[in-house]
Amino acid sequence: MSQVHARLMGVSRVYPAAAGQAAVHALGPLDLDLRRGEFFGVVGPSGCGKSTLLDVVAGLAAPSEGRVTFEQRDVAGEVPDGIGVVFQEDASFGWLTVWDNVAFGLRRAGREAAEVQRRVDEALRFMGLVDFARAYPAQLSGGMRQRVCIARTLVMEPRLILLDEPFGALDAQTRLLMGDELLRLWRASGATVMLITHALDEAAMLSDRVGVMSARPGRFIDIIDTGWARERDSRIAAEPSFGALTARLWSLLRDESLKALGHQRP
Amino acid sequence: MSRAGAWRLGILGGAVALLELLCRLGAIKKITMIPPSEMALALGRLMAGPAMWPHAAKTFGNVAWAFLIAVLAGATIGVVLHALPGLRRALDPWLATWYAVPVFVFYPLFIVLFGMGDAPIIAIAFLFSVAAMTIATLDGLGRIPRVLRKTARVHRLTPIERALRIDLPSAFPYLLTGVKLALAYAFIGVIASEFILSGFGLGHEISFAYNNFDNRTMYGLMLFLLTAVVLINLVVQRIERRELRRRGR
């Protein structure tokens, strides 16, 4: 169960100086093991390097220092097969219908029409998008578009799913429900999930472990085991241990968030 | 029809009716302009007879060549400049001031280079329209969201696949704008060149009729040209609208 799925060793990332901008040391150096099949949450003050971390894990950005492996192989220069990413920004294809958006990867992989049909329909059902299959993304709300992107990712059955604040645009109630769907997806797929979020309660509710990042350059100041059972949903928010967990995350993050805002320690 | 469309039609109809009235009452002299109804009749006669068509074929043929070459070259130059930012920075001032240069001054040079005939006309019209396509291509490529590029990499697309499946459709509305402008400029370039220094084509025929005080033919040809351009633009606009509506703009 604690088999390593993806590993970061001494990883840091510096955005090089460009056009009047000084170089930005955005991340690390840090180590991280993502265990196969776990749900790993990442929280941290804004601008601390969370999205940069995702880019590095996915192979979208090369670390300035250190090594990244996925399934024991070095991640170098390209995104390995088996990794799916849901970005912070809307990445739906505006020129394709919802159905064609979700079918994109399967068609590109040359799957048979019947298989594409079956898997896309299933993904749409899972994400509650069946009624919008023929719609274009522009006709949907931001939250629905994000679901399209999630469906487009999960239909490929990735073994590691990276999500960058996917519910950022949603109201609190919808976010809780989307969290439940994400848990369902995680259990059904057996995939490893890394979820970046700015919502502490979301991280506390969904994750097996929560990595708490420092202000930029982001490092893990603590990684907390939540101890939840695999079968769980948003109702655990009512449990006393949930409140304690969220409070602990906040006490870890408060100083870092103040730093990120440019304040001194009180 | 939309409200705005109804207004547009009303204004156009009103202007035509007013013109008709002014011509009929003699407020506008016959030597200046014939009434719109007679323009329409002249157009009918021109279209029924054989005289106009070879000129029309020549003009539209030259426009088509200039337009096609401009679109292909403009898109290619746009792609290359987008891929080579250093070169782009070097050439940007030229692109930005392209339309400040009256390209028609090069017409005599082109005649020396290519001789009389279609080539110098196509060359002028091409020069006139290629920059619009280049600028539109650069604009479209520059506006492809970075997250789509990342998505292409997550889907492990090859550069060619990315160009065809992400870049092209994402930039398509901007490319269409370039196509629309390139078409308009190709028409202007061809007709104006025919006016100045050509023995053939609709532009020449209009100028010829003007020099011979043949108002009927002149206005008939003008009406023909205007109608043709409007119809072609309606088609392009329809495609553009569909594309924009789909993308919620």
Ligand SMILES: Nc1ncnc2c1ncn2[C@@H]1O[C@H](COP(=O)(O)OP(=O)(O)O)[C@@H](O)[C@H]1O
């Ligand atoms: N392409 C880039 N070039 C330069 N600096 C960047 C770039 N992307 C992000 N940064 C900087 O790196 C830091 C971390 O960014 P990011 O990873 O997006 O943070 P987060 O996702 O935690 O909000 C920020 O200070 C940001 O301004």
Ligand SMILES: [Mg+2]
């Ligand atoms: Mg981010």
